[in-house]
Amino acid sequence: MRLNLISKLALATGLVLLCTMALFAYLNLRSLKGLLLQETISEADRITETIIRTTHNQMLRDDRPLFYKTIEEIGNQQGVERIRLINKTGRIIFSTDDSETGTVLGKHSEICAVCHGGPELLLTASSKNRSRRFYGKSGAEFLGITNAIYNEESCYIASCHFHPEKFKVLGVLDVVVPLDRMHSLLDAYRSRMLLLTLLLITLTSLSLTYFTQKLVNRPVRELLEHTQMLARGELDGLVHSFAHDELGELADSFNTMTVNLKKARQELEGWGRDLELIVQQRTQEITRMQAQLIRSEKLASLGELVAGIAHEINNPLTGILVFASLIQSNPKLDPALKNDIETVLRETKRCAGIVKGLLEFARCAPPQKAPCSLNDISDAALELVRHQTLFQDVTIARNYSGRIPQLLLDPNQIEQVLVNMLVNAGHALRGEGIVMVVTGLDPAQRMAFIKISDNGCGIPEANLDRIFDPFFTTKSNKGTGLGLSVSYGIIQEHGGHIEVQSQEGTGTTFTILFPIPEADATAPTPTEPAGTKLPAAPGSA
Numbered sequence: 001m002r003l004n005l006i007s008k009l010a011l012a013t014g015l016v017l018l019c020t021m022a023l024f025a026y027l028n029l030r031s032l033k034g035l036l037l038q039e040t041i042s043e044a045d046r047i048t049e050t051i052i053r054t055t056h057n058q059m060l061r062d063d064r065p066l067f068y069k070t071i072e073e074i075g076n077q078q079g080v081e082r083i084r085l086i087n088k089t090g091r092i093i094f095s096t097d098d099s100e101t102g103t104v105l106g107k108h109s110e111i112c113a114v115c116h117g118g119p120e121l122l123l124t125a126s127s128k129n130r131s132r133r134f135y136g137k138s139g140a141e142f143l144g145i146t147n148a149i150y151n152e153e154s155c156y157i158a159s160c161h162f163h164p165e166k167f168k169v170l171g172v173l174d175v176v177v178p179l180d181r182m183h184s185l186l187d188a189y190r191s192r193m194l195l196l197t198l199l200l201i202t203l204t205s206l207s208l209t210y211f212t213q214k215l216v217n218r219p220v221r222e223l224l225e226h227t228q229m230l231a232r233g234e235l236d237g238l239v240h241s242f243a244h245d246e247l248g249e250l251a252d253s254f255n256t257m258t259v260n261l262k263k264a265r266q267e268l269e270g271w272g273r274d275l276e277l278i279v280q281q282r283t284q285e286i287t288r289m290q291a292q293l294i295r296s297e298k299l300a301s302l303g304e305l306v307a308g309i310a311h312e313i314n315n316p317l318t319g320i321l322v323f324a325s326l327i328q329s330n331p332k333l334d335p336a337l338k339n340d341i342e343t344v345l346r347e348t349k350r351c352a353g354i355v356k357g358l359l360e361f362a363r364c365a366p367p368q369k370a371p372c373s374l375n376d377i378s379d380a381a382l383e384l385v386r387h388q389t390l391f392q393d394v395t396i397a398r399n400y401s402g403r404i405p406q407l408l409l410d411p412n413q414i415e416q417v418l419v420n421m422l423v424n425a426g427h428a429l430r431g432e433g434i435v436m437v438v439t440g441l442d443p444a445q446r447m448a449f450i451k452i453s454d455n456g457c458g459i460p461e462a463n464l465d466r467i468f469d470p471f472f473t474t475k476s477n478k479g480t481g482l483g484l485s486v487s488y489g490i491i492q493e494h495g496g497h498i499e500v501q502s503q504e505g506t507g508t509t510f511t512i513l514f515p516i517p518e519a520d521a522t523a524p525t526p527t528e529p530a531g532t533k534l535p536a537a538p539g540s541a
Contacts, residue, residue: 009216014204014205018197025197029189029193032186033186037182043177044143044144044145044175044177045127047177052147055070076096079178079181080176080177083095083175085174086105086172087171090109111144127145133179140179142178143177145175149172151169222251223254238255313351324341367409367410367413368410369408369409369410370409372409372411378418378439382398385423388423394429394434394435401439403440405517407517416490417491421510425454429454435454436452436453437452441516445513447514447515448516449512449514451512453510455507457505458502459508467500491514494514498510498511498513
């Protein structure tokens with residue numbers, strides 16, 4: 001038989017409440033028993049103190065008949081079972097139970113063990129240590145407490161007293177009281193706790209049944225019916241809204257899910273109709289990727305070819321440059337040829353720069369990585385370029401994040417990349433404008449980034465796919481077209497990549513992303529001011 005939700009909740013709550021109340025009752029009974037026992041001990045101790053104080057004068061006068069009569073009258077009171085007077089030798093010299101009078105107790109008996117049970121004789125003990133619990137022949141439980149009768153000064157100086165001063169204890173008074181009243185109170189309390197527990201369980205079960213039926217069972221049943229409708233493919237029904245609680249949120253989620261499923265079905269039907277178009281788009285993407293792979297292979301082959309050509313050209317260029325310099329410095333040179341020689345030197349140096357770029361493009365030396373600060377490398381690159389004439393009227397600003405951990409970089413190669421991009425930004429500004437350098441973390445890609453933005457002329461959209469191709473440049477007579485290609489290769493060797501966004505006439509943003517070491521991927525680092533402005537070269541805006 002399957003239990004419904006209400007029965008399960010009521011049963012589980014009843015069991016939890018029963019266990020809780022049982023534990024609570026047990027602890028309460030234990031605490032109450034301790035309190036009642038302590039009160040009984042205190043009451044019995046007060047009886048012994050009362051007897052000792054009341055009979056003090058009688059003992060001084062050695063009036064034993066009156067002394068024994070006083071003890072007997074107190075022992076006949078309700079709540080006192082037995083009173084015994086024991087001397088220092090352990091003999092019971094008087095007891096309200098006549099059969100005990102004259103009996104001798106050993107040092108190891110329960111009464112004497114309080115003081116004589118240890119290695120040394122105890123002259124004083126707490127009321128708890130002087131008490132004992134035991135059962136009589138009838139099975140009833142009793143509490144006994146002993147109290148020492150000390151040899152006070154008024155005792156050993158009295159004329160009638162024969163105990164010398166060296167005796168500290170003259171005897172022991174033992175009072176025994178029954179514990180039936182304590183057990184009666186505990187039984188009554190236990191019965192009340194049992195009735196209270198049953199009453200609470202009943203009321204809680206009824207309340208849970210009512211509220212669960214109203215607040216849980218009915219909404220769950222409606223949600224179940226709605227789920228069955230969804231399983232049958234009926235997506236037009238909605239669940240009625242409940243109260244503003246978790247079940248109400250669940251109902252709203254079901255309705256949202258239904259709407260989304262209906263929308264998804266419509267989209268799937270639309271995708272089915274447009275499947276041929278999607279396949280064509282994917283085919284074009286694959287063709288484009290294949291073309292990119294072929295292009296990469298061609299670039300690799302071109303790099304090998306370029307390396308050989310550069311080496312072959314570099315030697316004669318060096319000779320041309322040396323001899324042209326010698327001719328220029330020769331005093332016999334015709335002044336009319338001086339401009340021609342300068343042109344030869346200038347163009348030879350330009351060719352040497354092109355050859356150097358070709359070698360860098362072909363070599364792409366492996367980076368010497370070490371833990372570095374991206375912000376420090378950026379500062380070093382800015383320091384190199386900001387004094388150039390190109391940046392005379394350019395405002396250079398920076399906005400660094402202090403949360404970037406140490407990255408594994410080759411600082412020289414990364415500085416070369418940043419200088420190259422900063423110089424490109426300066427050329428794009430054509431004299432004046434703003435260059436912004438921003439660093440930070442990209443949590444989506446778990447990478448650090450540095451952005452170099454300018455508000456210059458921008459890059460035409462048709463050229464965006466070609467800017468990293470070797471020998472491609474939009475600068476007339478200014479450059480080899482290898483700077484971005486070399487930079488792209490360096491960043492790839494560091495495990496990162498470069499993204500570019502540009503709009504013609506508005507500006508360009510290059511974003512370089514670097515991987516973060518695993519150990520520092522989530523480690524917090526101190527923050528520094530979010531944005532600072534780097535002083536520009538003298539005369540800059």
